[in-house]
Amino acid sequence: MIKKYCKTRGYIIVFILLTGTLKAVGQNNSLVSPEVETARTDAYEKQLEDYLRHFLVAEYEARSEKAWNRDYSSPDALERSVKPNRRxxxxxxxxxxxxxxxxxxxxxxxxxxxxxxxxxxxxxxxxxxxxxxxxxxxxxxxxxxxxxxxxxxxxxxxxxxxxxxxxxxxxxxxxxxxxxxxxxxxxxxxxxxxxxxxxxxxxxxxxxxxxxxxxxxxxxxxxxxxxxxxxxxxxxxxxxxxxxxxxxxxxxxxxxxxxxxxxxxxxxxxxxxxxxxxxxxxxxxxxxxxxxxxxxxxxxxxxxxxxxxxxxxxxxxxxxxxxxxxxxxxxxxxxxxxxxxxxxxxxxxxxxxxxxxxxxxxxxxxxxxxxxxxxxxxxx
The missing domain is CATH 3.40.50.1820 (Alpha/Beta hydrolase fold, catalytic domain)
Known part of the structure; x- marks a missing residue:
């Protein structure tokens, strides 16, 4: 019983040490300060947001001009010309x-x-x-x-x-x-x-x-x-x-x-x-x-x-x-x-x-x- 208890206790100690180490590694507590990590992640988020917003807004007109090839010679012609866009x-x-x-x-x-x-x-x-x-x-x-x-x-x-x-x-x-x-x-x-x-x-x-x-x-x-x-x-x-x-x-x-x-x-x-x-x-x-x-x-x-x-x-x-x-x-x-x-x-x-x-x-x-x-x- 004593050997089994010691063995089990040993597993528990190893588990605690491992999870503690993983937690420390995951949080990078000893390698980077929370302030530095937050600042760089905020900066990356802003990069992504600016990149996507530029695509959606600033580049929209040029993208739209290439995507649409409308024919206004008649209503039927318009409907035919926008079929790819409709799809x-x-x-x-x-x-x-x-x-x-x-x-x-x-x-x-x-x-x-x-x-x-x-x-x-x-x-x-x-x-x-x-x-x-x-x-x-x-x-x-x-x-x-x-x-x-x-x-x-x-x-x-x-x-x-x-x-x-x-x-x-x-x-x-x-x-x-x-x-x-x-x-x-x-x-x-x-x-x-x-x-x-x-x-x-x-x-x-x-x-x-x-x-x-x-x-x-x-x-x-x-x-x-x-x-x-x-x-x-x-x-x-x-x-x-x-x-x-x-x-x-x-x-x-x-x-x-x-x-x-x-x-x-x-x-x-x-x-x-x-x-x-x-x-x-x-x-x-x-x-x-x-x-x-x-x-x-x-x-x-x-x-x-x-x-x-x-x-x-x-x-x-x-x-x-x-x-x-x-x-x-x-x-x-x-x-x-x-x-x-x-x-x-x-x-x-x-x-x-x-x-x-x-x-x-x-x-x-x-x-x-x-x-x-x-x-x-x-x-x-």
Whole structure:
């Protein structure tokens, strides 16, 4: 027993000595002072940050000029010329392949006085869910356009029917004669951070997954005899505005879009902290996607939406951006429409408010382009 105890004690002493030595070596306590080590690591971090920021911001224009070879001789020519960029944008979102695995489930869902439906479509281990509502009188004989209404990160599918920053804009669309499809996307910064980490490991992205969920829902909704399948719009607020900007380049069935409280001078927003606007970093890591700023600042991304009509809404009191930078980015975006000789297809609603939707202007825009108020989409 004594020999065994001594042997065990010896192992413990050796283990303590070894771990202590390793700890000392790891911390370099006797070889470099904490002050020196911290200073050089801080300097290296700044080198990396400056190098990457220079690539993302300072070198963007030259990189973009080489990446895009747009042909503005006609709308069709533009669409053909940006096909390589569209493929690369799809690689940024990298949507997964999901397959319908069951029938669409529908159940009545009352939203105050509005009689809507909660719909769910099984996609293997996932389910695509949404609120679907029709205006009064919609029928097979009186088909109506449909607008995809996308809520933001701290909201739900019910929010666009409610007062507040959304100003009941889903209700406004219904009253104007549109059906509305309001997909349920993942809510809250913490949840999106969590899932986006897994998505990156899997080689996809949360916006890519949610795009595919929407596309499958759209398949089913456009088969409804009450819907005019050729007249589909999308209007998103905040992170819903991101979805509108991100998805329209990859979903040609969406014929017109409204982006509220999202459009930005993207390089500054993502890579240049500034007291004049809020930054996603470090809290909202879900908002950073591999390859986004290689060639897809907002004004470049718009050329994957053109020639379809697009409205940008931004409030001067909205701290997501410094509003003069939004105007500058918008002006760059309009070049695509101007060169195609269809400048009226892009509009900016710059208002005195904050992070919100401007209902009357958005409804008017959708009415113009989806209900035929504008007699010719070539009108300028």
């Amino acid at each position: 690369r944008w799809e690689e940024v979102l990298n949507p997964p392949v999901l397959t319908k695995s069951g029938p669409l489930e529908r159940k009545p869902y009352a939203l105050g006085e509005i009689q809507a439906e909660w719909i769910g479509l099984p996609l293997g281990m996932l389910t695509a869910e949404a609120v679907l509502a029709f205006p009064e009188g919609a029928s097979e004989r009186k088909q109506v356009p449909v607008v995809i209404v996308q809520h933001g990160i701290e909201s739900t599918p019910e929010t666009p029917f409610s007062p507040g920053a959304y100003h009941e804009y889903a209700k406004g669309l219904l009253e104007a004669g549109f059906a509305v499809l309001v997909p349920m996307n993942l809510r809250s910064v913490e949840r999106r951070n969590n899932v986006e980490r897994y998505a990156r490991l899997a080689g996809t992205s949360l916006p890519g997954i949610e795009l595919v969920r929407l596309q499958h829902l759209l398949d089913m909704v456009l088969a409804d005899p009450r819907v005019d399948a050729d007249k589909v719009g999308m209007w998103g607020v905040s992170l819903g505005g991101m979805a509108t900007m991100f998805w329209m380049p990859l979903e040609p069935r969406i014929k017109a879009g409204v982006v509220s409280a999202w459009f930005n001078e993207r390089r500054n927003k993502m890579a240049v902290p500034d007291e004049r606007y809020s930054s996603f970093s470090p809290r909202e890591e879900h908002a950073f996607f591999n390859g986004w700023l290689t060639e897809f600042s907002d004004y470049d991304l718009v050329s994957l939406i053109a020639p379809r009509p697009l409205m940008i809404q931004h409030g001067k009191k909205d701290n997501i951006a410094h509003w003069p930078q939004v105007v500058e980015e918008y002006d760059k975006s309009t070049v695509h429409y101007q060169k195609l000789k269809i400048p009226k297809r892009m509009e900016l609603v710059l208002h005195e408010g904050g992070h919100e939707a401007i209902v009357d202007e958005g409804v008017r825009f959708m009415t113009d382009w989806l209900m035929g108020t504008v007699k010719s989409q070539n009108a300028d």
